[in-house]
Amino acid sequence: MARRSLVVTLVAAIAGSLLLAPGAHAEPPEDYCRQQCHDILPPGQKGHATFAELVSHMLLGTRPKHSDDQLDRYDALAGGYRELTTGTIQNFFNDHSFGVRPDDVERTYRPRADVTVVRDKTAGVPHVYGDTRSGTTFGAGYTTAEDKLFLMDALRHAGRGEVTPFAGGAPANRKLEQSFFSVSPYTERELQDQIDRVAGQGERGRIALQDAQSYVDGINAYIQESHRGRYFPGEYVATGHVDPVTNEGRIEPFELTDLVVLASLIGAQFGGGGGGEVANAVARMSLHERFGPERGEQVWAAFRAENDPEAISTIHDGSSFEYGNAPANPEGVALPDPGSVADQQLVFDPTGSATQPDEKPSRPVVDPEDPLRGMFDDGVLPADMAERRGMSNALVVSGAHTESGHPVAVFGPQTGYFSPQLLTLQELQGPGISSKGASFAGLSFYTLLGRGQDYSWSATTASQDMIDTYAVELCSPEGGPVTEDSNHYRFHGECLPMQTVERQNSWKPNLGDDTPEGSYRLVSFRTRYGPVTHRATVDGKPVAYTTARSTYLHEVDSIIGFQKFNDPSAVSSAEDFQRAAHDINYTFNWFYADSRDTAYFNSGANVVRRPHVDPSMPIASDPAHEWPGWDPETNTATYQPFAEHPNSVNQDYYISWNNKQAPGTAGDRAEKGAVQRGDLLDRRVREQIASGDEFSRAELVRAMADAAVTDLRAERVLPDLLRVVGEPDERSKPLVEELRAWLADGGKRTETSPGSKTYAHAEAIELFDAWWPLLVRGEFEPAVGTPAYQAMTAMMQINESPSGWQNGEPGLHVGQGHQGSTFQFGWFGQVSKDIRAVLGEQVPGGFGAPLCGGGDRGACRQMLLDTLAQAAATPSEETYPGDAECDPGDQWCADSIVQTKVGGIDQDKISWQNRPTYQQVIEFPAHR
Structure with a gap:
């Protein structure tokens, strides 16, 4: 035996x-x-x-x-x-x-x-x-x-x-x-x-x-x-x-x-969400300097779109969930003195190739005698x-509005395109x-996004503000002079040394990379309030700006929530799923569907702030402004309870494309406003439900896919721009007709036929791509002044088109790396609000007096016509300047999706579409 x-x-x-x-x-x-x-x-x-x-x-x-x-x-x-x-x-x-x-x-x-x-x-x-x-x-x-x-x-x-x-x-x-x-x-x-x-x-x-x-x-x-x-x-x-x-x-x-x-x-x-408070402060101060405190604050509020009344929300059933909003009379705001902000130095003692500028090298030609050259x-x-x-999208329709009577979902994360995939x-x-x-x-010991035996789930990035910036007063332990370079800071009355964490990195050429040898030290300066990101002065006193993140030192805590998602005994209902999602401290919008119910929950370690603190601005570092219950040793604090997180069960439908979670919930940036890419999903689902037409899985996929090939600027902003233009002059008439024909065909960026690598309405698309950065700059810079305009573009870029993003500077076009995801960041809602004001409409949460053309409709119209003509004269090679993947002027290639190599295997390019990288199509007809 x-x-x-x-x-x-x-x-x-x-x-x-x-x-x-x-x-x-x-x-x-x-x-x-x-x-x-x-x-x-x-x-x-x-x-x-x-x-x-x-x-x-x-x-x-x-x-x-x-x-x-x-x-x-x-x-x-x-x-x-x-x-x-x-x-x-x-x-x-x-x-x-x-x-x-x-x-x-x-x-x-x-x-x-x-x-x-x-x-x-x-x-x-x-x-x-x-x-x-x-x-x-x-x-x-x-x-x-x-x-x-x-x-x-x-x-x-x-x-x-x-x-x-x-x-x-x-x-x-x-x-x-x-x-x-x-x-x-x-x-x-x-x-x-x-x-x-x-x-x-x-x-x-x-x-x-x-x-x-x-x-x-x-x-x-x-x-x-x-x-x-x-x-x-x-x-x-x-x-x-x-x-x-x-x-x-x-x-x-x-x-x-x-x-x-x-x-x-x-x-x-x-x-994550938040962390841009220094850029916010510089932009806000620039507007105050331009217009004075009252008018400057009105323009700032419209641009910031913190709680824009026109913004679509994932929750639209009348519920409100307050979080992250600025108080009426904030205290402890620590604005930097003008011109004093400098980035915290990170790189020290560079040698060899590390001393060279970090310019992107041109892609070398592969030599058949050396097949690995160019691999990395x-x-x-x-x-x-x-x-x-800030990626990913979701469409979830309750069984009350589907052909089968069971919920239908099409959702997934938009995590970029890589070879191999992340x-x-x-x-x-x-x-x-x-x-x-x-x-x-x-991290695949649990399934993070997917399905169980009788339910499925997915997430989108939420980006509610759970990162704060503190202005930490610098000091000298010996009582001597203090400068912005001082590495001691005041904490609860003591002058403490900053902690440093270092990496000594060096490299030599290898088969995959012929960059000459070099080395440097990476040094992070840390305080009890988090890592130092900037140095500046506030009211003449040297400070360090630091990043306090609620998930700092707690990234692994979310493991319990993911464990529950994978456990059939832990999730047998929509409410079970929401409770499991609450155990995840990252800022995600979670969506759930089984054969009977749909649900939504916004997760995150949402710190409770003191009522006088403005989370969108840098905060003075003293106990009166710290997070309630904060323990600096463990970076724990008091957090919002489950019921105060945006949540819902069996709403008629849910959409999310990194838009606003719910009325009352402030975003961390200025993109969650009057025009946001979630509008493309919301309109398609809302109108079909309103018509009484029920959804099948195929119809919901088609709604998603139609939004995925649509230019947000064309569908939501171009109609109002053309209303201001009205009847064009002879110079602009053929250009306006091109744009109107494209708009009448849906404003889509699709090929003439699959695989043609040529867009239908290619001329109109190129014209609009060239026009947008010119018209935005022409609309706003004369009104707010160059310093404020540049500060606002530093806070948020004006455009994020499939071919790249532009901030309106002549010749400035930065490629996106062909990653598909587009139209999240840009001045889309800001342009819409101002142009509608020019047309004489009452615009909730708007700029007040229009900025375009100094408030004069005729002057605004002339600016649009002039910039349209300038766009028409812009060479294709400037609109689509080319890169390592594409020749200059190649429109389809400029938009195309490239699976970025993480190793040695590359992939063929595919046509642009703005959709999740991993995507599920779900309909459960039965339940345990």
Whole structure:
């Protein structure tokens, strides 16, 4: 008997490395979606390429299997959505059902004796079945490493501010590590403290720690096996970490603290709000200087759009949720003296290539004799990644307005386009875990966005203001002179030294990056009120402006909420889901749908502020203005209770595209005003419901897709601009006719036919692209003056078109990196309010007297005609100046979506569409 037990044990251990017969796997639980759930995530699940596969790709253009097989279907929706039916959804989306049909099994294997993985043929997605909970999360780690190991490794180095030692000193890498280090400059002790804190949160905290550890064990098991077998990602050879001949080198194993780093990176990127108070203050003061306090404040309030009465809200049932608004008579506002603000220095002691300007290098031509040259020419990660925030959309219709009587949802996160994608697909089935969907690579021990057995959920970035800026008085411990460079500050009557956290980064040329060697120190100066971002004077006294973020030192706390999302025993109703979402401290709008109910909840660690504090302005740092209940040792405070967060169940419909959450809830920036891209979704859903026409899944997809190819400026602002123009003069008549024809056709940016790479109404689109920055500047700069205009553009750019953003400066056009997401940031509502005032309309929350043309309609009209003529004379090469991806003047290419390389495999460009990166189409006909 003992011998038999030994044999069984040996067989079980060996089985972990053996492939199983197709179909020999655990069965998933009952699926209540009944094949009515679909999803999509381009370009493909596979983000792994061996060194040989990288060389083949560079020489022959081949790509690993499943690395691009979702891209064409995703792309096709932009040209094919009008003909989409319920029966053809599968042409544009994957089957989002639980399990794998026997004829769709690609391979079945066991990375450990207590877990089985089934890969499907359609997309190569891992379906993980754990006999134990530990086996389930181990399998999640193992399969994520199989698909995205190098990406995960690059991200953990980015989160620590150590990209350059890992991947080379390309300017993009330097910018990226500086951006993330400035936001979350943690020590290793602080990372471990976050783990310990979560582990102490009762039974769920204990389980979360075990899940995370098993997940890390799975990652490390794959690292060891792939290194030993020489099938690890080839980027490790390209970056000099492993020798291609001897296999000598090291792929560093993952640790639990790496998960904290990744959580901090993702939280800073997508789950924060606020922090622009210094820019706000400069813009506000400039307007006061131009117009005087009363009129200046009126113009500021209209531009800021803090609680714009014309802004659409996700909640529209008459409820109000007050948060983040400025009081009528604020106290403790610490405005900088004019001209005194300077950025806090971050980089010290640069040597070698670090002393050179960080100009984006031109893309080198790939030499067939050196196939890896150019692989990482712009850096291993995109430099603008840390600047993207505020994405994703959602459309959810209650069963009262659908054909089936069951809720319908089309929703997903708009996380940018990368090769490989930052998100990864998976199904997880095991004790206490039952989910399928998407997670960020490296944080996939739970499904973050997806579905359970009989419910689905998704999120959009909310960006309510949970970051405050404090003006910290500088001091000298010896009582000597104090300057803006002093590194001591006053805290509760004491003169304390600032804490510093440093990274000493150096790099040498490698196969993937020929940037000369160099080095520098990154130094973050920290106070009890958070990291220092600026130095200035206030009333002549030197101060440091700091960023106090409610999630600082608490990025991992959200793990409990995500754990509940994946636990079928924790979520059996809309109310259960809302309670789970309340455990997430990032600022997200959460949406839920099952067969009976829909729900919405706005999560976030919403600090309670003192009633006299204005969160949109810098605040004097003294106890009278601090967060109530604030403990500087743990960065904890008093937070809004569940009921005060915007929340709703079974509203007729919900839409969200990073718009206002609810009446009374202030946004962190000036974009949530009278014209916002959520209008495109809201109008389409609202009008169909008002007409009595019920929604199907296909109709809701079509509503989303139609909004995704529409120019917000054209649909919502151009009609009023043309009303001011009226009957044009002979010079402008053909131009105005072009714009009117485009507008009559919907103001869309769509190809003449799928794959033509030429827009219908191309001339009108180019004209409008050239006109917008000119007309905005012509409308506002003469009225507010150049200093105030520049301060306001520093606070928020005037435009965010598919081809790039402009601030109206001659020749200034900054590309967006071809990332699809557009029309969130821009002066769309500000232009609309002012132009409607020129037309004589009463505009709630407007500027009062119009600014355009000094308030004279004729002068405003003439400015529009003059700038329109100027736009018509603008060369295409100036409107679309070209970049590393596109020739100057190529309109379609300028708009196109590029899957930014995070490694060595690139992808084909696809046509522009403004929609989620990962997207679900959901309709549950049954419930547990």
